[in-house]
Amino acid sequence: MTPTIQLNERHRLNFNEKLALMAMPSKKRVWILKTLGRWERKNARQRIRQQRDIRGKKLTPKQSKKKSKMLKRMGKGLEPYVRNANRLELGWKNKLTGRIAARHHLGQKQRITAAQMRKRWGTPDYSAQCTKGQARKLRELGYTVPRKSGKGRKKPTLRHIMETVNHGKAGLIIKEMSNQKSQTAWDIPLAERQILGSREQEVNRQLIKIIEQARRRN
Known part of the structure; x- marks a missing residue:
């Protein structure tokens, strides 16, 4: 219309x-x-x-x-x-x-597909360090790492996550921890x-x- x-x-x-x-x-x-x-x-x-x-x-x-x-x-x-x-x-x-x-x-609502996103923004470099937004999301979901000394795990800083987790791995962890289903299209209000x-x-x-x-x- x-x-x-x-x-x-x-x-x-x-x-x-x-x-x-x-x-x-x-x-x-x-x-x-x-x-x-x-x-x-x-x-x-x-x-x-x-x-x-x-x-x-x-x-x-x-x-x-x-x-x-x-x-x-x-x-x-x-x-x-x-x-x-x-x-x-x-x-x-x-x-x-x-x-x-x-x-x-x-x-x-405007429907955006993965193909449209790639055409507009290009294919992300999955080997690059994760974004600050991804690091923040990981912390929100309760992502932890082993302590250097002693037992147990701790919540890492944003800086530590960005230095040790790449873009692709961060995406996979976020997907698993939030029980997200694979999406090829999104509705943008x-x-x-x-x-x-x-x-x-x-x-x-x-x-x-x-x-x-x-x-x-x-």
Whole structure:
């Protein structure tokens, strides 16, 4: 599903304005809706720049530590389409971009496969030392090592784990200790980030203004 702005006869224009719009030739109605679509596209791009949704609230930031703008590429390729001279849709030329936008717009889950992860990040070096995150997870799961002197075992420091356990071994130990099943795909939850659509009152006000412009056109 691709999110679109749709404008049709259900929107509340006053009676005289509806009659005026219906009486106009097809070519002029297309111009009106296309012009309205460009106005909506401008609003959507402004929301992305300001990192605000259709209600004026800040977009939920990424979970990663990198502070980058959300949906910054979604403004490109956003185009208004007029159907049958009476229906406006605002969507993306690129279908993949549209699907990604839909997930953000609706707050859906995004499924990531192991193959996609390898393509994006490359195959990990399993012989390299384990990451700090892996070391921390091992400690949380109760990973221990033999004491140098005396009997028993102890919980090692993060530094010790990273120096003695490689990436591949750490992954296997974590999998065994947490009883994890082998996974080839993961569902990543996405926060709702709606950037398409303006308030009905604003749309009507803009549409009436464009209809008046159309009346003065040859």
